[in-house]
Amino acid sequence: MTAKQDKTLTSSGFYVSQEAPIHTDNPIPTPSAPAPDILRCAYMELVVTDLERSRNFYVDVLGLTVTEEDENTVYLRSIEEFIHHNLVLRKGPVAAVAAFSYRVRSPEELDKAVAFYTELGCRVERRADGFTKGIGESVRVEDPLGFPYEFFYDVEHVERLAWRYDLYTPGALVRLDHFNQVTPDVPRAVAFMQDLGFRVTEDIQDDEGTVYAAWMRRKPTVHDTAMTGGDGPRMHHVAFSTHEKHNILAICDKLGALRMSDRIERGPGRHGVSNAFYLYLRDPDGHRVEIYTQDYYTGDPDNPVVTWDVHDNQRRDWWGNPVVPSWYTEASLVLDLDGNPQPVVARTDASEMAVTIGADGFSYTRPGEGEESMPEWKKGEYKLGHQL
Amino acid sequence: MTAKQDKTLTSSGFYVSQEAPIHTDNPIPTPSAPAPDILRCAYMELVVTDLERSRNFYVDVLGLTVTEEDENTVYLRSIEEFIHHNLVLRKGPVAAVAAFSYRVRSPEELDKAVAFYTELGCRVERRADGFTKGIGESVRVEDPLGFPYEFFYDVEHVERLAWRYDLYTPGALVRLDHFNQVTPDVPRAVAFMQDLGFRVTEDIQDDEGTVYAAWMRRKPTVHDTAMTGGDGPRMHHVAFSTHEKHNILAICDKLGALRMSDRIERGPGRHGVSNAFYLYLRDPDGHRVEIYTQDYYTGDPDNPVVTWDVHDNQRRDWWGNPVVPSWYTEASLVLDLDGNPQPVVARTDASEMAVTIGADGFSYTRPGEGEESMPEWKKGEYKLGHQL
Amino acid sequence: MTAKQDKTLTSSGFYVSQEAPIHTDNPIPTPSAPAPDILRCAYMELVVTDLERSRNFYVDVLGLTVTEEDENTVYLRSIEEFIHHNLVLRKGPVAAVAAFSYRVRSPEELDKAVAFYTELGCRVERRADGFTKGIGESVRVEDPLGFPYEFFYDVEHVERLAWRYDLYTPGALVRLDHFNQVTPDVPRAVAFMQDLGFRVTEDIQDDEGTVYAAWMRRKPTVHDTAMTGGDGPRMHHVAFSTHEKHNILAICDKLGALRMSDRIERGPGRHGVSNAFYLYLRDPDGHRVEIYTQDYYTGDPDNPVVTWDVHDNQRRDWWGNPVVPSWYTEASLVLDLDGNPQPVVARTDASEMAVTIGADGFSYTRPGEGEESMPEWKKGEYKLGHQL
């Protein structure tokens, strides 16, 4: 942890520092092989138990574009995408994530990926024809944290539909923005991701240095993936972007009109972390999908790292709305390369839910003021969580 | 109550009918004197305990325009208003509402107001110079429901600042939209308001005909005031309009930036009732202010009356987000014409909070499906309320 | 004309007055019979020459809802409407307007309409079954200005789709807002409309008192119809509302995507008059359609009348973008009750186009500063018009 004196308190109530203020006592060894040069998170492969119902959710409700489909699989993309897909729905017996897939800068980077993970002792599988349609040579690994990661460069180009406003819905999803992973030991996971070439942009911790979550990027947005502390490996959510905030509100309105409002788990709201506007949905299998817009540019190497206090109740929602418990506790299983769910290991560090809305919670709105300074009506909202 | 067979189920899950489906067994007698011709809700006079703090909230945070002020009073208007004020903040010992003020069509309507309320045995006070600055001859009454109502026509015109975009903030409030009153017996209150010339646009009831709330209008929006069932007479909220939804989100963002997010009590969200986009704030005295935008035209005499089932969890929030308990239970005192708080009478009919998020609650997302059809994560949100 | 000393210059550069500052030396006699009580503009009946092409424009492109249709006629409504239609497309040999239709407060108002127009010597036709499907008893007249006006109360109710967000497009049209008529003598037309019960909200004139256009309302928006000076009787446009400004931009984007951008005639922009955000389209027959949002409340009887100087180049577009010539010169024919086009009478008063962008134009951005104070690039835009 960066010592507190090396962090600068901003006028917005969080801290900034130059170096990611996260350190681990239990690191995964850094490979001597260089990491592959990753461009961006590119697609997620989701196993769903009822393909028709999931297709309805992602295509008819959320409006993703079908690039291609067959009886077991649907390949979907966002409206500004030019690669074959950003999401694969594959029918299977257990709802889970089969791959977090990243695009690398060139075909040669696959060799680096193989060497990097092989040195770590991970199971690695390389396929010349790829694992999903539309994608060429690919490498899949079971990473040291237990997640199924994929890397590819070759991909079929399809038409970028950005100008096809005749196809836009009021809630049009324009890009895949990021993944979010649940892992028990966040500092350990972050150190590993830094070895893989990711850079931390924001994190949440407490005065004792417990790290509750961290956000990391390759492309110059707030993240390509994040590590959320919890029982893992599990997938917390996959996020798509809209152009504007009203697009996100339109999705809520449509879910209401379809009498599917119970797919809304949390939000809409403004994140503290990332400063983005957000909404969390749950798909028919319970996979969590975030709709997200308007974070900030992070591409400079000295981009200030933002650290939030776990007790700041504006960190997760800038408007101070409490996080619902399911958002903290529920997540999707991830698969190994044989398609079997990875066992889930319990987090032993403090739980963010417990220290905030749980029995021992003491959140504040104004740094330096205790929870007692909150109006009664607001305390009431937070106290609900105390009874869980 | 309109018999269920006379109401038409819409494809959106609520009912419409021609006649307001609300009847009372305990009516206030209808005066033989005609009611005054009311144009619209015009302003509220609020007693606040710390004038500077309230001025900061309404002027510096919410951006209302100061028309005039002195050491005890601040006169505020919205940016499209051309009459002297829409809100008066007056310093006083007890936070309360001193007047719900309506504009009438002509000076002659004041005579009608006097006759109407006098016949009802209400206390009536008429002042040639008005009760607040900028307003001419006015009539104030203690109405049969216990509320301090005011009527006036003469008013000082001030500049409508609608074109002064150099003065707009991101969350600019453009109009006073409506009041909302808490009263124990909604059907009785509605019948009285109908005698006063109001027309019901929407209501919430259950299969037994218990009415939980009703919305009534003079100007052709969903309401100039609403009657919310609860211990009363109290003031539930006063509402201002913005042009667009992002203006409301900007208010939330600003409250976050000012570390005043605990002023946000509920929302933002989309109402089922009224179809408007909303946010509820609490001012420094706890007076509730709604920010509201985009309801619909109701000016035709046969405008369909919308009736919502109290168990439809999209009635209050179209996205199915539960209402926080304080929103149901807390409200502001109202004053009599001597400036003393009116005693509060308990509601004896069923409570909307109790039948929805309380111990006996069974809300549904899809008409005809029980609460058990909700996903667990959503039920979890509603169950929180069960423990209150 | 209100003497200039009776008008108040605002900080926004226009004048306000209490009485509409428009007088005529050539009035239509005021009938002794009272005018019918008009609620609002309700629908327009348009004759189109290619029904399929027009249906494509209004339904597939603009997204209006088809209430009913047959091989010769399409009945359309906006998404918040509960009466049968707001627009009728009827196949015919000559593109024209068959009716400007208004809803009145009760069936009895039809008797008043008959008496009012009969006294004026107008042709009047009353049909118990109405002139279009879904509308009951109706009165149509050839009014003294040559326009085909209709009045009705009885109408078939259809579902108000306001909550059906699954049906919304990004550019959803939510209400019929107003008509706009072209007539040679604006003061004469205004005086007649005042007799019919309309109230002026805004107008454009010059220092000599020439009136170029005037806006008049029944419902409390800026207008139900406007009178634009020009060769007439003709129909200038019919206007539909959206909820927000981005909805209007989405219509432009969609027209681009469909390679139909040449349907855009003017805008989008912000009006000076009305303060609304606007866009003008031309349908396949050249009928002009405005998309409009966010004017202001005008329902008080003493609502200030706004008068714009014809030389103020922000009057028609608050951003100072010049009006294209076709917008001034082109308009649709209107039909008599036999279905024949009304002859068009030339305007003899000064033309707004001529005095602003024409050879003698001298527009200003800042009141009191001559055209020479404009930067060269801006003068260049206006000079284009000089060469017409």
Added chain:
Amino acid sequence: MTAKQDKTLTSSGFYVSQEAPIHTDNPIPTPSAPAPDILRCAYMELVVTDLERSRNFYVDVLGLTVTEEDENTVYLRSIEEFIHHNLVLRKGPVAAVAAFSYRVRSPEELDKAVAFYTELGCRVERRADGFTKGIGESVRVEDPLGFPYEFFYDVEHVERLAWRYDLYTPGALVRLDHFNQVTPDVPRAVAFMQDLGFRVTEDIQDDEGTVYAAWMRRKPTVHDTAMTGGDGPRMHHVAFSTHEKHNILAICDKLGALRMSDRIERGPGRHGVSNAFYLYLRDPDGHRVEIYTQDYYTGDPDNPVVTWDVHDNQRRDWWGNPVVPSWYTEASLVLDLDGNPQPVVARTDASEMAVTIGADGFSYTRPGEGEESMPEWKKGEYKLGHQL
């Protein structure tokens, strides 16, 4: 030029190709020294003739944040920026651009910049303390096209105000997005910029291969700078981003309210090229500023290059609104390293204005259809230009 058969026609009417379809017969030699690794366009130094008036425009009207200022210079940044400034206003005798400044990845890249430009025979000046406050060691060059380019890494960090919503105006500028340069020979300029490490994202050409403009990026947006064909070297514009489209409309509204609408030169509108929403303003010296939002991600190395036909009248404005002549002809001078204006060399290739809105123009809305298919009213708008 990429042969037409190697470009793919999209459903939106433009072409895509893998290789930038631009070639020059008159290249600047490619240096053997490697190019510096550029992160992004970082700031522009503008010479203004009346500092107070310019400060009013950029600070009071556009709302940029003053990081620091003295009597001759104002240092401004956008609200999401963490480096010292994005715009420097420096008082001087001749309105001009003193520097197009780019940030590089590390201090070492400055050595590369020196070597790269030295090998090209350019004048190079390196200053350990930088050329403007807040910036450390910097290299300025007179590049082979005649533009004053700057490179730096060291910079003073200031607070990123992204979360300070209390400081946002309705038209808040959140990022510097790009520069745009005017140069006579676009293919020659593009080839040079490719040597400098830029990648083409879009261009405009005709069937004969004349290139009218090209867009190039380092950060993964559509551009960090563009080359516009015309008499040069001159600066066409500098562009700032907003979050949403309504923010841009709010700037127009505010300029209207301030009676400064003649600062609006073109727009607002939707670009064909870049798919962004735009507005062009002119500052008090005539320097052009674009306000811009919502282009697309271009960070993959095989991002499809978009080529527009110069005769497609949706290329510059997706809604088909004609470009005003001043936008094509006017631009700002640029300075050499001694502060003297660079001489301007005339373009000899065809002029985009001449071939589109000029005497020989034949633009189309629908590919394959001639100008005659446009409705008369639209042709009228374009014909205006024919008379220049």
